[in-house]
Amino acid sequence: MIMIFGIPGPLLFGQLLLGLINGAFYAMLSLGLAVIFGMLNIINFAHGSLFMMGAFAAWMLLNYVGIGYFPALILAPLLVGIFGIVLEKTIISRLYKLDHLYGLLLTFGLALVIEGLFRNGYGSSGLPYRIPDILQGAVNLGFMYMPIYRGWVVVAALVVCISTWAIIEKTSLGATLRAATENAPLVQAFGVNVPRLITLTYGGGVALAAFAGVLAAPIYSVNPNMGTNFINTVFAVVVIGGMGSIMGSILTGFGLGVVEGLTKVFYPQASATVVFVVMVIVLLVRPRGLFGKAA
């Protein structure tokens, strides 16, 4: 067996993989938060609940309608995204003229309502979601056995993150979006329907969270608290990365997942808090965040 720093190789790589998976979720969630914040100027506290709704949507599609994992990977984000668009149109859009804090408080209330309703309907013990047959099993990579599903999660998350980055940074739609983030009235004067752009951005950010939720469903059990457990850490990730750059969110998300995984190997007691410790250090050294713009 290979030993690295006195740690058995498979253990180290196993935890690294787990870290990468957590990092994939941090990246997808903080990416959505950053995109929404850029456009709507609100922190979407309901992001964790919408992530959870994605997982539940996949579970419901399978158990009530008989639609499997791969179609759900498209359908669940679509459904939850539409739900997000309705939310934006009916409720959130009323707050744009107010202080940012009201957006945070409103979406916090929204998160409580969504979570409470799901807890009433499905309890908090969690529902199982089977890994699809084609992604069952593990492959031997030589230095470790990798469960195929976990590898798939990392790859799928990477693809989605990079595509989001490409859409925002490399397409004309993204250019309009970035321009509207900088100066909405001017973009509107050019004939762009900015309110619709804002609605679609919210829908897109929410769909991203729901996609992450579907990916998470087979790994963590589907339960109403799964979003909350993640979202507090994701807020720390957002503070560390700063919300200025899309690529920054992705890198920070994956990076912190890996840091967490490594901590689990070398000093397990600190693994729950290491992200927060990193946040404290970043606040001391570079308060605006690693990729943040100066205030």
Add this chain to the structure above:
Amino acid sequence: MFGFSRAQSIAFVVMVVLIAVSPFVLYPVFLMRVLCAALFACAFNLMLGYVGLLSFGHAAFFGMGSYVAAWTMKVWHVDASIAIIFGGLTGAVLGFFLGYLAIRRSGIYFAMITLALAQMVYFFCLEAPFTGGEDGIQQVPRGHLFWFIDLSNDMTMYWVTAAVFIGGFLLVHRIIHSPFGQVLKGIRENEPRATSLGYRTDDYKLIAFVLSCMIAGVAGGTKALVFGIATLTDVHYSTSGEVVLTTLLGGLGTVFGPAMGALVVTSMENYLAQFGAWVTVTQGVIFMVCVLAFRRGIIGELGAFLRISL
């Protein structure tokens, strides 16, 4: 006195009379819960209502105050007054360190940082040996106050809790109406201008934060004495959310709002407790209604209706 206006003096007298009469009508233990929640909300209101900073991690100071007070009572068998003072000191010291980090950013970042730091405190409490992990610190004796007043009687405990609340309430009011408090309000309205007038705004914010955390710690310590228990719920972020809700519902930046909010929120929890997660749903709905249609809160609306500031 204490900078009360005429209307506020009347409202204060009404509040004190209600506090004095209510234990003969309602269940004292329930009222003590309201008073602790009210003091906690007053402390929180000092930050959000008067400095304009939303701390989403106030449970950390409330909960740690609760833990330390419970621990000193149970293990050191100190006097009740000492335990409450320890609770307040814990809140203040923790508030100093976390506040020092959090005031580096403002607005929503401040909210996210305080939330994350409080989450760190939560994980610490989950792991640390002295908190008893999932069980918490149970069967904390109420002991004696000033070595001769036996607190095991609910009515005696009630008067002590009422005294602590009124003391804390007056302290918050005194802070707000001092020259220091005026500077805080100036910072809330226009921070660059306060800076340009020569005020070191970061120092002011930090002092206000420490004071707020100290009072939150006192509220937590008193709560631990009343119920004889300190648990993870006290440091959990849902407690932070609850104090935001309490203050928002009662009226942000009003003097009597937090107490009113505490009465409503605690009663609601009491009656809805049997319906499980419906408490959460109701809280969420109230949150949304407050933000969308009721931003001044109960006392704020009442004050606007009567054209006085309460």
